[in-house]
Amino acid sequence: MRTIEAPARPAAPQTRASIGELHDFLKAHPEIEAFDLILIDPNGIPRGKTVRRHEIEGIYETGRNLPGSILGLDVTGEDVDETGLVWSDGDADRCAWPIPGTLAPALWTDPPRGQFRVALHEMDGRPVEADPRHVLQRRIDALAEKGYRAVAAFELEFYLVDMAEGDSVPQPARLPLTGARPDGTHVYGIEELDRLEPFSRDLYRAAAAQGLPVETLISEYAPGQFELTLHHRDAMQAAEDLVALKHLLRGVARRHGMQACFMAKPFADRAGSGMHMHASLCDMDGRNLFADRDGLLAPPLLSAIGGLLDALPESMLVMAPHNNSWRRFSAQSYAPTTPNWGINNRGVAVRVPAGAPGGRHLEQRMAGVDANPFLVAAVTLAAMARGIAAERDPGLPADGDGSAAGDAPPLPRNWTEAIEAAQGSSFLKDALGETMHRVLLAIKRSEAARFAAYVSPLDYRLYLGTV
Template identity: 65%
Template sequence: MSRDLAARPPEAADIAEAEAFLAAHPEISAFDLVLIDLNGIARGKIVRRHELLAIFRSGRHLPGSILGLDVTGEDVEETGLVWSDGDADRRAWPIPGSLVPLPWTSPPRGEVRLALFELDGTPMAADPRHALARQVNRLESDGFHPILAYELEFYLLDRERTADGNFQPLRLPLSGERPEGIQVYGISELDRLEPFIDAVYRGAEAQGLPVETMISEYAQGQFELTLHHGDALRAADDLAMLKRLLRALALRHGMMASFMAKPFAGRAGSGMHVHASLADAAGNNLFADRDETLAPLLKHAVAGLLETMHESMLVFAPHLNSWRRFSAQSYAPTTPTWGTNNRSVAVRIPAGAPAGRHLEQRAAGIDSNPYLVGATVLAGMRKGILAKADPGPETTAYAETASDDLPPDWRSTIETATRSAFLKDALGERLHHVFLALKRAEYRRFASEVTALERTLYGEIV
């Protein structure tokens, strides 16, 4: 027992948090233990109320192979986390501040988020949250405190598909009608979605999620929610929790929340735009304008993101479907460009008060893992800052020209990521190996499938 207690990592939540929560919520009888895997999928188990304090006191064993699963939940032996590792247990510990009620459950349940550690208390290298924590620590050792905020684009869909198996937009709860036309920024669509929107805001408040603006986006049934900026780790936690909240509430309102990057051909894809800045120890924004011009530190960070974008694309676009999002005049960047107040570029400097200046990385899709995205964005920023790199001239019009600086497709970006020393350093060598093994296995799954389109095109012709 003493050995177990000595192995408690300093990052683990204090047992006083659990004691206070149990006292405040006598109605909660069970808890979801949630770990986010490399594909951004929530995995874990449900435990009874009486088990919670022991988990906060001593952690909970989970197999390391939980981080070696593909999107279908199957083991990928090439990760080195399954049979070659003896399917060995690690120990999961609660993340501070993550113990919250689940407002959609009846009878009431709670949730606690977990991070995985080795039995000796060191971070389990394949846990994506630790990759982000390591990049935060690196920047803090340089005197910078990273601030992040994520935007979340998603589709609300009818749970019933069309006769040919395709998705179809939701029926708006108050009218029973499907949205027609794009109606970007439409207020009527939001008004007719009011019961769901109200549930989202009430649920976010119950879980302490800093959810702000909701927007009707650039396709029927597509919406956007923004999260208030904050500490980099907490920002990624909030994004992961918000996706879980949206999925659960959509189900209970007869809809499906989809976080595919491109659920419809010919309609807008869904991004995970990352807003980033750096503060000093007193909380002052180091990206704030200097003498009415962009701060040199901000431009160095932009340059680092542009330089590393080619090698980072597997993190930003991790699945086959992710690559359908990138096309000309689609608001998804196709070139490593930057600009001020320009939504066609990969790295945008939004308009706004000079004191609140920050950058926005626009390449990541909503199907990507927020911890891996955050880690890669911070690593790219840091590389540019340390080198005092110059981003070159900004793009003032639409960034339309195709570029050889980005991989052309999913397979090419897997090969690029495999060779990337930058990505190996950004994620950590072990996580880089596991992530690549998962992506190769996923690619092989698609490559071996004969699709309906292939049968149509080639069945009687060739």
């Protein structure tokens, strides 16, 4: 009989959540009997399972095996074998370990459930390089080696929609307080926010229970469109906050008879939804390297902007990852169409907001709300670091209409061109890592092929009786 080595017990990574964190939570929440285990895939979609209370301690002690193919799924949940994560390795398990600080109650569920997010590791404890969280951690570690710490915050634009009887497409949702369907563009409207009660009350309560630093709620530039801001934190925590907030919004909206919509462009004739990332770099003592210097913008800030502008054309697949993402970009729409920058100008790709000189930062405005915040942050930080290292001059800021074409290389015009630009990008391969670069391209090529093969209702309307 031949000798065959048995599978090794998973090695615990140093970054896993502590068992003490779990025990404190269980003591504080004896009523919670089930927990959602959540892994974020390359599309930013939460995947996982619901486990019972008696299982949870074992997960914190020894991890929970999950198939690595979860990170090789397309947006519909179908396997993409070209990722190398499905049949080429036998759909092998990896080990999921709880992430510190993510264990929280989900107040919108009845009966109440807990939830926690996990990161996927190889059985020897190494990070699985197709896990988006590890991609961002790699960029954060690279910055730390240079003496930098990234601070960031995301803005989240979204629609609240429902399906009116007889309609095949969603409509702006009837607001909970009045039952009326929003009509007209009431940007910054206070009455619109008042009519959103009691949804907004439950939103803030649920966010507080999860430790999410949710701040301002705004009525945005279309009926049923809103924006939430998050307080700035370390870059990893900022991305964690964003994925947690999207999940929370879906749950709270559902309990109020609505659906939180995170499509970049759900309505052809209305504003699209972005996911703007505010970012700065500090030294290890917490000093903002982007703070103004004698009334002038700091050289590191200008160089970071230059790096971002250089990287945008080849990074657009991360910023606009779906076919629908590309419907968001049009002139004078608050969605940038040119890789340019400006000061206190919302028509540009990279904006320097007005504000206190000591808190100066940049705002990357390209990403849609449908993008994966871990990958958006990873690419943004990598581009900023490259620009600083090269002391890249971004040129003069755009003045006035930021959508006017400038001297910068053009952005891809559509999803297909974005895929091709990403394919040939050595920058993107380095920023994401070779594995994630391969996985993301395989997923996007598969999705694009499926989309191209679909015969839509518009096809029939245009061609059925005419050609």
